[in-house]
Amino acid sequence: MEDRIRFIEHQGKQILLVDLSHCRPRELEKIALLVPSYVTSEPHSSVLLLADFTGAEFDRIAIDRLKEATVFDRPHLKRSAWVGIEGLPAIFFEHIKNFSRRELPTFKTREEAMDWLVKD
Numbered sequence: 001m002e003d004r005i006r007f008i009e010h011q012g013k014q015i016l017l018v019d020l021s022h023c024r025p026r027e028l029e030k031i032a033l034l035v036p037s038y039v040t041s042e043p044h045s046s047v048l049l050l051a052d053f054t055g056a057e058f059d060r061i062a063i064d065r066l067k068e069a070t071v072f073d074r075p076h077l078k079r080s081a082w083v084g085i086e087g088l089p090a091i092f093f094e095h096i097k098n099f100s101r102r103e104l105p106t107f108k109t110r111e112e113a114m115d116w117l118v119k120d
Helices: 025-039 060-076 090-100 110-118
Strands: 005-010 013-019 047-052 077-083
Touching: 005 025, 005 110, 013 025, 013 110, 025 060, 047 060, 047 110, 060 077, 060 090, 077 110
Parallel strands: 013 047, 047 077
Antiparallel strands: 005 013
């Protein structure tokens, strides 16, 4: 699971990639539980995070874990972007945003998201 969470470089800047693509709900849940340990070890307001949900499957427990992870991450994030949330019902996406009190910009491709994350 931990190979799905890694730092990558884009235009000379580090981005924490959380690859949730094609995960089933239990996999998504496990990865969501691991993410805060990566993010909270970094300085406040420093992490650029890209979460890719392309083809992922969701259930209530997985959604709850995502909500929790987004709260723990908030102080350490500079920016975050989500890709591939078409499979996530809009009401659940709104619940995650409201619970975490974060804006969660979404993009169609990883490339678009990475470009947005690294822009000044």
